Amino acid sequence: AQSVTQPDIHITVSEGASLELRCNYSYGATPYLFWYVQSPGQGLQLLLKYFSGDTLVQGIKGFEAEFKRSQSSFNLRKPSVHWSDAAEYFCAVGPSGGYNKLIFGAGTRLAVHP
Amino acid sequence: NAGVTQTPKFRILKIGQSMTLQCTQDMNHNYMYWYRQDPGMGLKLIYYSVGAGITDKGEVPNGYNVSRSTTEDFPLRLELAAPSQTSVYFCASSSPGHDYEQYFGPGTRLTVT
Numbered sequence: 001a002q003s004v005t006q007p008d009i010h011i012t013v014s015e016g017a018s019l020e021l022r023c024n025y026s027y028g029a030t031p032y033l034f035w036y037v038q039s040p041g042q043g044l045q046l047l048l049k050y051f052s053g054d055t056l057v058q059g060i061k062g063f064e065a066e067f068k069r070s071q072s073s074f075n076l077r078k079p080s081v082h083w084s085d086a087a088e089y090f091c092a093v094g095p096s097g098g099y100n101k102l103i104f105g106a107g108t109r110l111a112v113h114p
Numbered sequence: 115n116a117g118v119t120q121t122p123k124f125r126i127l128k129i130g131q132s133m134t135l136q137c138t139q140d141m142n143h144n145y146m147y148w149y150r151q152d153p154g155m156g157l158k159l160i161y162y163s164v165g166a167g168i169t170d171k172g173e174v175p176n177g178y179n180v181s182r183s184t185t186e187d188f189p190l191r192l193e194l195a196a197p198s199q200t201s202v203y204f205c206a207s208s209s210p211g212h213d214y215e216q217y218f219g220p221g222t223r224l225t226v227t
Contacts, residue, residue: 009154032214043118043204043218044157051213090156099164100145100208101172102216106156 002027004093006105013081014113021076021108023091033074034092034102035065044090050074061085086112116140118219120205126225127195135190135222137205145208146188147172147216148180150201157204163188195226 003026013019025031032051036044048059055067065076074091088109094102121136139146144165149157159172163182177199179191188207192199202223206216 004156034215036218041220043220044206045218046215049213049215094214099162100210100214100216101147101159101162102214104149104157106154 002093002096002103004091004103004105006089006091006108008108009106010109010111012111012113015083016080019076019078019081019085019110021089021091021110023074023076023105025072025074025091025093027072027093031093032095033065033067034094035059035063035074035076036090036092036104037061038088038090038107040087047076047089081110081112083112083114086110118205118207118217120203120219120222122222123220124223126227127192129195129197129226131195132191132193133195133224135192135203135205135224137188137190137219138186139188139205139207139217139219140186141207141209141217142185143207143209143217144185145210146182147206147208148178148188148190149204149206150174150199151204151221152201160190160203192224197226200224200226 005024034049035047050057050067088107091105092102118139147162148160158174161180163169205219208216
């Protein structure tokens with residue numbers, strides 16, 4: 001069955017520290033992978049996506065993610081976190097059953113200490 | 115481009131009442147989706163549509179109905195609201211050939227008491 005697991009429900013980091021958010025997926029073929037961010041009171045915004053080619057993907061706001069097929073992972077990283085990065089982050093995989101449907105993980109809520 | 119817009123932003127319903135959540139997109143996307151977001155559960159697909167007049171159930175359709183009379187609009191109807199429908203609802207849209215990316219609206223926070 002297709003699924004996405006984000007093992008960390010909450011993460012707290014200090015401003016300026018590095019960040020890694022974990023995402024593991026189960027998918028029968030080569031997946032399309034996404035990271036979305038949801039700032040408080042806002043909708044979801046796409047940070048980055050992977051579908052082929054270079055396994056290290058650069059996104060907006062200084063984020064990157066690395067696709068590791070052998071580990072079924074797509075972890076999100078940022079070298080230096082800013083207070084404005086406090087948000088909820090969702091990993092997603094697709095397509096699932098056609099029509100661009102995606103499966104989302106449960107999310108990781110990031111808090112940033114000054 | 116406004117993208118995907120949703121109204122209202124917030125709503126409180128009494129048990130048994132009904133309401134319609136509105137969703138409009140101006141990107142001429144064929145595909146549209148309704149999700150609900152509950153704490154620790156991520157996003158669950160309620161219904162989706164692949165074009166005007168074509169809708170289908172997602173993972174959690176019970177208690178909801180949808181229609182799609184135009185490409186732009188995809189309203190979600192709650193009949194006989196229940197406390198279990200307290201959630202944040204997101205509408206999204208997508209287009210074939212765009213690498214499966216979905217574009218999201220700002221959400222509607224619904225409380226049923």
